[in-house]
Amino acid sequence: MASVTTPNGFELDDSGQRVVVDPICRIEGHLRIEVNLDENNVIRNAVSTGNMWRGLEIILKGRDPRDAWAFTERICGVCTGVHALQSVRAVEDALGIEIPTNANHIRNLMMLCQYVHDHIVHFYHLHALDWVDVVSALSADAKATSELQQAISPWPKSSPGYFRDVQNRLKRFVESGQLGPFANAYWGSPAYKLPPEANLMATTHYLEALDFQKEVVKIHTIFGGRNPHPNWVVGGMPCSVNVDEAGAVGTVNMAWLNIVSDIIDQSITFCDQVYIPDLKAIASFYKDWGYGGGLSGKNVMSYGEFPAYANNHTNDSLMLPNGAILNGDLGTVYDVDVRDPEQVQEFVAHSWYTYPDEAVGLHPWDGITEPNFEPGPNFKGTRTAIEEHDESGKYSWLKAPRWRGNAMEVGPLARYLVAYARGREDVQEPVNALLSDLGLPVEALFSTLGRTAARGLESSWAAHKMREVFDEMMANLKRGDVATANMEKFDPATWETDVKGVGYGEAPRGALGHWIHIRDTKIESYQCVVPSTWNASPRDPAGNIGAYEAALLNTPMVNPEQPLEILRTIHSFDPCLACASHVMSHDGKELAVVKVR
Amino acid sequence: MTETVLSHADGDPGAYETLVLGIGNVLWADEGFGVRAVEALNARYTFPDDVRLMDGGTQGIFLLPWVCSAQRLLIFDAVDFGMEPATLRMVQGDDVPCFMGAKKVSMHQAGFQEVLSSATLSGSLPEELVLVGVQPELLNDYGGSLTAGVKARIGEAVELACEVLRGWDIDVRERDKPLEGAERIGPGALDIRDYEEGRPRLDGEAR
Numbered sequence: 001m002a003s004v005t006t007p008n009g010f011e012l013d014d015s016g017q018r019v020v021v022d023p024i025c026r027i028e029g030h031l032r033i034e035v036n037l038d039e040n041n042v043i044r045n046a047v048s049t050g051n052m053w054r055g056l057e058i059i060l061k062g063r064d065p066r067d068a069w070a071f072t073e074r075i076c077g078v079c080t081g082v083h084a085l086q087s088v089r090a091v092e093d094a095l096g097i098e099i100p101t102n103a104n105h106i107r108n109l110m111m112l113c114q115y116v117h118d119h120i121v122h123f124y125h126l127h128a129l130d131w132v133d134v135v136s137a138l139s140a141d142a143k144a145t146s147e148l149q150q151a152i153s154p155w156p157k158s159s160p161g162y163f164r165d166v167q168n169r170l171k172r173f174v175e176s177g178q179l180g181p182f183a184n185a186y187w188g189s190p191a192y193k194l195p196p197e198a199n200l201m202a203t204t205h206y207l208e209a210l211d212f213q214k215e216v217v218k219i220h221t222i223f224g225g226r227n228p229h230p231n232w233v234v235g236g237m238p239c240s241v242n243v244d245e246a247g248a249v250g251t252v253n254m255a256w257l258n259i260v261s262d263i264i265d266q267s268i269t270f271c272d273q274v275y276i277p278d279l280k281a282i283a284s285f286y287k288d289w290g291y292g293g294g295l296s297g298k299n300v301m302s303y304g305e306f307p308a309y310a311n312n313h314t315n316d317s318l319m320l321p322n323g324a325i326l327n328g329d330l331g332t333v334y335d336v337d338v339r340d341p342e343q344v345q346e347f348v349a350h351s352w353y354t355y356p357d358e359a360v361g362l363h364p365w366d367g368i369t370e371p372n373f374e375p376g377p378n379f380k381g382t383r384t385a386i387e388e389h390d391e392s393g394k395y396s397w398l399k400a401p402r403w404r405g406n407a408m409e410v411g412p413l414a415r416y417l418v419a420y421a422r423g424r425e426d427v428q429e430p431v432n433a434l435l436s437d438l439g440l441p442v443e444a445l446f447s448t449l450g451r452t453a454a455r456g457l458e459s460s461w462a463a464h465k466m467r468e469v470f471d472e473m474m475a476n477l478k479r480g481d482v483a484t485a486n487m488e489k490f491d492p493a494t495w496e497t498d499v500k501g502v503g504y505g506e507a508p509r510g511a512l513g514h515w516i517h518i519r520d521t522k523i524e525s526y527q528c529v530v531p532s533t534w535n536a537s538p539r540d541p542a543g544n545i546g547a548y549e550a551a552l553l554n555t556p557m558v559n560p561e562q563p564l565e566i567l568r569t570i571h572s573f574d575p576c577l578a579c580a581s582h583v584m585s586h587d588g589k590e591l592a593v594v595k596v597r
Numbered sequence: 598m599t600e601t602v603l604s605h606a607d608g609d610p611g612a613y614e615t616l617v618l619g620i621g622n623v624l625w626a627d628e629g630f631g632v633r634a635v636e637a638l639n640a641r642y643t644f645p646d647d648v649r650l651m652d653g654g655t656q657g658i659f660l661l662p663w664v665c666s667a668q669r670l671l672i673f674d675a676v677d678f679g680m681e682p683a684t685l686r687m688v689q690g691d692d693v694p695c696f697m698g699a700k701k702v703s704m705h706q707a708g709f710q711e712v713l714s715s716a717t718l719s720g721s722l723p724e725e726l727v728l729v730g731v732q733p734e735l736l737n738d739y740g741g742s743l744t745a746g747v748k749a750r751i752g753e754a755v756e757l758a759c760e761v762l763r764g765w766d767i768d769v770r771e772r773d774k775p776l777e778g779a780e781r782i783g784p785g786a787l788d789i790r791d792y793e794e795g796r797p798r799l800d801g802e803a804r
Contacts, residue, residue: 057741058796058797059624059739059740059797062794062795062797063797064786067784067786070784070786070787071624071786071787073654074622074623074624074654074655074787075624076655080654080656080659121658125658125715128686136670173717173718207718207719210661210718210719211719212713213658213661214661214662214665215662217659217662218662221662227651227652227782228651228652228653228654228659228660228663229652229654229656229783229784231784256605407764573640591676
């Protein structure tokens with residue numbers, strides 16, 4: 001290849017040194033990143049590979065559509081609820097089932113809660129350590145940390161004594177050798193820019209967030225059957241709710257609802273007094289690190305989420321709107337129709353699958369999942385231990401989803417850009433305020449930090465929306481409407497013989513759709529197109545690169561053996577879990593073992 | 598931060614002394630051992646109210662609140678001990694976190710090791726920790742169930758767990774009638790028999 005310009009406007013040059021990071025994280029399978037660096041250690045080519053195959057249709061074909069949610073809940077440990085929701089929506093869509101108002105409110109609460117939980121855990125426990133140096137926190141002055149805290153937030157946990165206690169606890173933990181979540185990072189790297197006091201403040205909030213996330217997830221527990229895997233049902237929600245002081249065992253009654261209300265208040269306070277001030281404080285030291293924009297300044301997409309009115313998924317109802325932006329033109333937002341065979345399509349020219357004609361894409365209702373593991377002709381290593389992929393051929397177990405042929409970025413930044421461009425004031429105001437506080441132009445959003453900032457703002461937005469939705473639900477319950485499920489068409493005898501449906505919306509990490517085909521009351525086919533497939537997508541037949549590959553380009557690395565910059569940008573898309581990772585040089589020799597989080 | 602206590606008149610699902618947690622992914626063959634073992638324990642025995650049996654799946658950090666609420670934690674899981682396939686092994690105390698991460702079988706262990714270290718960091722790691730693990734034989738069979746060898750060890754794993762629980766002065770009793778729907782700990786659709794019988798047979802398509 002040497003040097004080419006992709007149709008979507010990125011320059012790629014694969015002539016320099018190759019660095020392999022594998023696995024970065026198992027997001028619906030492992031993720032592997034390979035990059036080529038130029039002589040100045042700037043990334044000039046990036047290759048994103050999904051290392052694990054996962055075809056849901058081979059598990060679901062022939063099963064009862066009403067059970068699909070329970071299987072989809074198991075495909076990813078972090079995204080359980082979001083898959084279950086799209087699954088029941090897909091079946092409801094296929095069968096023409098309308099859900100009751102309360103079910104819509106409860107689903108919205110569950111998803112808003114998931115946003116708050118995921119975003120907080122992502123920021124503090126997965127991503128913050130890409131920006132915050134925990135070891136530096138040990139040398140911070142507690143009094144100066146207290147002054148910093150009090151200057152940026154009314155959050156009451158701010159005394160010098162408090163920070164000294166936390167610092168001592170941290171020291172004991174580090175000295176005990178049980179580094180645990182802090183193991184294998186690049187402490188002391190010059191890529192870290194915060195002063196010790198900011199590091200101590202952020203690390204303290206890491207610990208507070210650990211306690212807080214245990215609280216917020218209780219909303220899931222209360223509505224989901226008091227189990228780590230919430231219960232769902234086609235037609236509504238399986239829990240019964242009333243505003244009585246007591247009730248049958250298992251009923252969500254007033255005592256439980258009061259707990260939910262308290263947790264919502266705590267969520268608002270935590271987001272507004274801890275998360276957002278931290279975000280601003282950290283960002284203010286990294287204003288010069290404007291890398292990682294990639295596709296975000298060009299093509300972004302959101303399916304929209306949180307219908308204010310049950311069964312209405314138009315933009316009149318959606319609290320976060322549906323839309324697509326092309327070529328960075330915020331003046332034009334296109335409607336996204338997930339049913340239109342010309343819009344969402346998956347390509348496999350660079351994926352380990354076979355289509356009859358790989359020059360064309362297939363809509364998920366017509367999707368084919370036929371594995372074909374065949375590395376590109378110039379790969380290095382062996383078929384079972386690939387040292388270097390050949391991206392001119394097939395190189396990923398992920399298909400390449402496209403919207404009208406365009407690679408799209410999805411996720412919080414995409415949602416916020418679509419909402420901003422759609423003129424939503426509840427999004428525009430906090431975005432403008434943040435930019436103005438930091439003294440940054442709108443273009444600064446198109447970056448790794450922009451993605452991280454959008455997630456933080458969205459977390460606060462979701463916490464406040466929980467309050468609105470909860471109050472509306474309470475009003476509806478008090479009016480005497482306690483229905484939570486519509487079981488009229490639950491019996492398969494009432495179903496038509498051949499129907500198709502789609503469940504779609506926005507998971508915390510982006511656009512998620514489940515497309516189902518039901519024949520003779522059984523699942524005929526089932527295809528999921530998940531956020532990570534959009535973002536971690538391999539190339540398509542035209543050569544367009546996906547969001548991960550685009551976002552890594554042109555980023556300078558301080559030290560290629562410590563791929564902190566790659567992690568920062570990939571983490572800003574919200575990979576699921578921490579996992580051990582190996583960095584290898586182009587000859588396959590292991591250079592360093594890193595903890596990727 | 599004020600801790601919300603899930604506790605009130607109509608029963609208190611948040612309060613328990615002992616948590617028996619099966620972890621793993623039922624969709625990946627022997628990776629489902631932990632979940633299948635806790636299901637089998639539940640199918641055979643009953644326990645006092647302060648013992649909670651739970652299918653933890655691959656929930657990682659989401660399990661932290663449940664783990665932190667427990668005084669005693671017994672975990673079922675598929676673990677790479679470097680032993681013969683289908684070998685059972687019990688590990689206790691400080692050794693448990695080591696085995697949950699040393700040689701990772703799957704993503705959920707990275708997540709669960711982090712749960713244990715986070716619980717330590719927030720000072721709420723259960724006082725007692727026991728892991729009943731099996732050496733898996735096969736993981737890479739998406740949609741498949743336990744291999745015959747691993748499945749055959751479930752009974753022993755259940756009995757081992759009962760010994761541990763009795764050692765904690767817990768009154769473990771055999772069920773006098775078969776498990777009913779409401780007593781299940783996971784959704785019926787994932788019941789091992791339905792899961793195995795319902796597996797699609799796709800002619801000519803690879804798994």
